[in-house]
Amino acid sequence: MKRRFVIATAGLLLFSLTGTTPGDTPPEGAICPTPAPASFEARLLALERENGCLDLDQGAEPATWPPGWDNATIAGGDVPPARVVADPYPTLHSVVIDADRNKVFMSDPNRHALWSYERLAASKGGEAIEPLTGIRGPSTGMMFVAAVTIDRERQEIYSVDNDIGDRMMVFPYDANGNVKPKRVLDVPHQAWGLSISPERDEVAVSVEGPRQIVIYRRDAQGHDQPLRTIRGVKTGLGDPHGLFFDGQNNEIIVANHGNQNGRQVAPGDAPARQRGARVAENLPIVGGRFDEPSLTVYPAEAKGDVPPIRKIQGQKTGLNWPMAIDVDRTRNEIAVANNGDSSIRIFRRTDRGDVAPIRIIKGPLTGIVGPMGVAYDLKNDELWVANYGDHTALVFSNTASGNVAPKRILRNAPAGSPTAGFGNPGAIAYDSKRDEILVPN
């Protein structure tokens, strides 16, 4: 069975005009595959039907055509695709570990799910590992899921929807299947990062376009408003992604891509922006900017338009689309999933300015491809990496450096399964010169 995918993480994806071709034999990897019975892969593929994927031989859609269509002459109709490019496997986005209970949790924006695995589960060869649980389905309310984190004390899983959903959802550890969340909280559109401070009993959420950090009570739900918002021109926030709420050192560390849109950022005391509520529309147009990527640090109590107390930024840092971050407070180190150059960069927690990382994990032996998630397991001295550009999570020693092989590899697809890399794509173009399709991701 043929499969023509392209490994990708983010950005502009280029596909040559191949793909899978529906026909007498449903192709592996197609959007509507026919699963073989029993295997984990088959069950995953079967789930795709629930994902809006309708069988080719299913009957016609119920008569829900708009008025006037039945009597109109309309070409086309229910045309099956000649070819399809899609990825039937989860893409790993964010990762977090409960070492006491030997569990690992990961988010999956491709198949709209949260998966948990046994901490020591590892692929001995090219085989995929079966998850312990998968939270997925219409009852979950999950849409384009981004970060995942956990409350170890209460054994709860937290995740945020980055797009379409705009919600933070809380599930019990043992949730499995198509289950309703224990709690749901409205969060601003374009939420990405999520971090709980057990010491403060608060949860912080990063929001990309509005360039803000919103802090809620840990148990906030429904329409509860944030306790405070960090936002404004002085903050230096620019397209924030990963964050770490450090209640021990009383600070919040944020990874910024540096993008600043053309309108002046809203003042910090304005309401958190919900989708459709254009609180910023009367602010002046100041022109967009590409600032350098950075790690910015704020006091835990920071509110409104406050400058960072420290900032790591500059050429020596090598920051390149910094995604998730995690902090080892025993060693006082920050690990950064540096998506843009497929590396993990480790900085001292108290670094400031244009500083080089103290360690970099990068190179072909590492298997790191477009990392989106990174997390420490301090009990076992390990560092986990969620590869968005590959169907793997990698486990390193937390002092690993250079081009080193991981201690363990957890595959969620058979080795060599390409990753399409789509994540809520919104446009395409046809390159007639190269006979390729361009997909901005």
Next chain:
Amino acid sequence: MIAGQTTKVSRTMHGIFYDPLHDEIVVPVALAGAVLTLPGGANGGDPPTRVLQGPRTGIVQPDTLYVDLEHDEMIVESGDDAVLVFSRTATGDVAPIRRIGGPRSQINNIYGLATDSKRNLIIVANRVEMGGRNSNDGILIFNRTDNGDVAPRAKIAGPHTGIIKIRQVVVDEVRGQIFATIKNNFEAYNYADQRPSPWDPDKTGFIGVWSINDNGDVPPRGVIKGPASGLVWPAGVAINPASHEVYAIDSVSNALFMFRTPEFFFKPPTSTAGAR
């Protein structure tokens, strides 16, 4: 793949244009209020060759764009309910040549742009959300040289069009046809409200084809819609007239579909095979 900090691309790129004449890729970067032009063969961390960005441009948070190769103009969605027209090669912080926006224009929330250079037209995929499945979404058609707060010369909208949650549009100038992606869903951001989900998409979306001369509440001339199509919430569309193909990207299935539809590339579309 084009990716990484040096490329200046980011998420929320809801438009893209390939310019076959100059072999360039043009893409908006909403989160940085910019328009990037990259070489057609760009790969890896290749930087853009031109960046349009700054306060004079009026570009706030551009979702989408198009290039009129005949008139060497770039059409950009401003991010604040306006169509901005620049020279195709505009770079840096330069003011637009023309701007269409205001209450008479009916431009509200642009999700797609296209031009018909042969007929001197600008096509706007316009969203006017009214809650739930109620909407006044539609296709607005302006004269290419319109400037200011001018009414559209034509508007394709209404219940017979089926247009709800319109996204990217593209024009086949040879045949005078507009291809539009219609998600046909609605968004409910109140956590407690019933809403469509990836598993329960309410009504599935479609690709609709209208004549460039259509006006009013009219059904499409062509459609790709239904369970066999696999489309759930299509967000992007492109065409390859030479091979009679329509390409669609689906935002919830995370899938790229390629359809062979020769009937769409006859003039005018006459086939009723498989139609509803």
